[in-house]
Amino acid sequence: MLTALSIRDVVLIEALDLDFGQGLGVLTGETGAGKSILLDALGLALGGRGDSGLVRHGAAQAVVTASFDPPSADLATLLDDNGVEVEPGEPLLVRRVVKADGGSRAFVNNQPASATLLREIAPRLVEIHGQHDDRGLLNARGHRALLDSFGGLDTGAVARAWSAHRTAEAALAAARAEIETAVRDREWLEHAVAELDKLAAEPGEEEALADKRRTMQRAEKIADDLAAIEEHLEGSDGGLARLRQAARVLERVAADHPALAEALAAIDRAVLEGTAAEDRLREARTELAYDPRALEDDEARLFELRAMARKHRVQPDDLPALAADLAGRLQRLEAGEGGIAALEAQLATARRTYDDAAAALTAARTEAAARLDAAVAGELAPLKLDAARFRTVVVPVGEEGWSGAGKDRVEFEISTNPGAPFAPLTKIASGGELSRFILALKVALAEQGGAATMVFDEIDRGVGGAVASAIGERLARLARATQLLVVTHSPQVAARGAAHLLIAKASDGTVTRTGVRRLAEAERREEIARMLSGATVTDEARAQADRLLETA
Structure with a gap:
């Protein structure tokens, strides 16, 4: 109101x-008192033409503000969709400003709005x-x-029947378009599915191969260093063997002086730590074993995965999903007429x-x-x-x-x-x-x-x-x-x-x-x-x- x-x-x-x-x-x-002016002013506030001729002679601008009861839920939603905030329970204010030199501005709840929005909300108000x-x-x-x-x-x-009809119609059209496209691309589709099945890419495989490849390449570079370390630690002339010999000699005289006992204890600890180091080096050597044939195989597999991903313009990790999608398209193509017939029956019912x-x-x-x-x-x-x-x-x-x-x-x-x-x-x-x-x-x-x-x-x-x-x-x-x-x-x-x-x-x-x-x-x-x-x-x-x- x-x-x-x-x-x-x-x-x-x-x-x-x-x-x-x-x-x-x-x-x-x-007659002539100005009743039409009042209605023109209200019409201006509701999105009417902002004619500068409405501005009183000598004034810079004309301003009309109309206040209405709080808007209904539907109107509040429309205003919110157009970026106008509405406080629950607050009146709706519509304001229009027309300048004497041309141009106009509109506001709803003191927020800028278009004259188009005013014309859209006007029939809901007056x-x-x-x-x-x-x-x-x-x-x-x-x-x-x-x-x-x-x-x-x-x-x-x-309305519900129409919505169901449109949904069934769209599903049938999409199925027909897909099959039409698939028929045109059947040869390519069959080749792509066979190629992807043969490759049998797995999720995360590319990253795992890349990590393994980096590890083996690094192992190749440090193989000589590992051999030198092994030579210094192991064997009859290695560091650990000599420490053990020293410990046996010290055992015979350690009771003669406290410092000798302490020295023996320190050598024992060194032997223990050295043995642990020897075990870790042996473990690392096993895991970093460099196998030229294995590296070559991994590099070949990595190349195949990346080449296939480039061919289909996807990431390597997306190859399994692509294979499933193309296989599904081929399967739907082969199912073909049966699926179309079912969708046609659904559309007819709708x-x-x-x-x-x-x-x-x-x-x-x-x-x-x-x-x-x-x-x-x-x-x-x-x-x-x-x-x-x-x-x-x-x-x-x-x-x-x-x-x-x-x-x-x-x-x-x-x-x-x-x-x-x-x-x-x-x-x-x-x-x-x-x-x-x-x-x-x-x-x-x-x-x-x-x-x-x-x-x-x-x-x-x-x-x-x-x-x-x-x-x-x-x-x-x-x-x-x-x-x-x-x-x-x-x-x-x-x-x-x-x-x-x-x-x-x-x-x-x-x-x-x-x-x-x-x-x-x-x-x-x-x-x-x-x-x-x-x-x-x-x-x-x-x-x-x-x-x-x-x-x-």
Whole structure:
């Protein structure tokens, strides 16, 4: 719901701050007072064209800020998807700035936004029905959803069937494309699978071979050093043999002096450490044994793995997975027609399910259309449209137009005169007729939701008396469930308002300004009396105004 509207430097409006409430709000004023400026300002905030001509003369820029109730979950998600943060429970602020030298900027919750985003969220916030409006109920793209909502129709079964149909269709197309490609590449595929099977690469094999190769290459380089070390340690003349001989001699004399005993203990430790070193060297020599034939075999295997990986443009470790993938493709190719036949059967089943669900939805829409036509027909005569006829057209679309919403196109059409052909609303109805048709539709669709705020611009143009009263009664009825703002010249409509705003133009001789103020009850009586009698307000007009207010 629109809660507030702040306007700065728009045409004749210098500064204006308005608060709005639930129910029916009426805006009145003399012709030329600037009622259209107010709607232009609201339209600007909702993504309308940022024309520099809207900037008040002498001002640098025009600014319009509209405040709405906290957004719904769907709207909050849309804003979040477009990078606009929304705090739960906080009002939604939409601001538009237009510079006098051209260019405009838009903000949502004080965060920069595009005018395109404003136009996308606008229908969820406000419906503006004017003389030349082509959105809302006049947009045929929304008629199907409105009919479904009016009829209480559940389109979920159709949507699920359509999704299953598309999935089966995509699976069959993918299988056919794969087989077609595989057939073309059969010879290559068979050769590649045989080649990879013969290679029989294993995960991690390339790294293991590379490590082993490095180890053997290093062993080749240190073989002479290991032999020299062995010569110094082992044999009858090696270091360990001499240490053992020294230890045997010391054993005979170690008791003669403490230092000799200590020397013997040190030699024993040296023999132990030397023996351990000898064991480790022997272990290393075994593991680093250099076998030229083994090195040659490992290098050949490593070359084969890397060459095969380059050929297929993969890493060596990916060769086993590639072999499995190509083998699977070859197997599917050989399975061929059997797999395709199964997918074709699945698609046929999904198609029948969708056809049945769509046919049931079409039948339900046709029945709901008849009920909607009757509901609208009941509203036409009181609105001075008794010669007009309304119908809801439900027609099939070609297969290219099928979707999760079914196989139908839905459009509202009218015929304004007996014998005249039916056509879309915008093609036939005049401005006043069009607004009244929209009102009749809105009353018939009253329980189907829509934007939280509706604006009707001069819906009562060209009518009076009983028709104006009928319009006022229906507007008041709609306003029970939503916020409704009406620009009106009709006292019968104005009397129905829960809030009455007067738009007036004033001049100090050099500058002309448009202002808006909320009328108190006594002021409402005087304004309605003016609307009844013209420039000179008579006592009779005041009495008639009282009667209108009492019966509203």
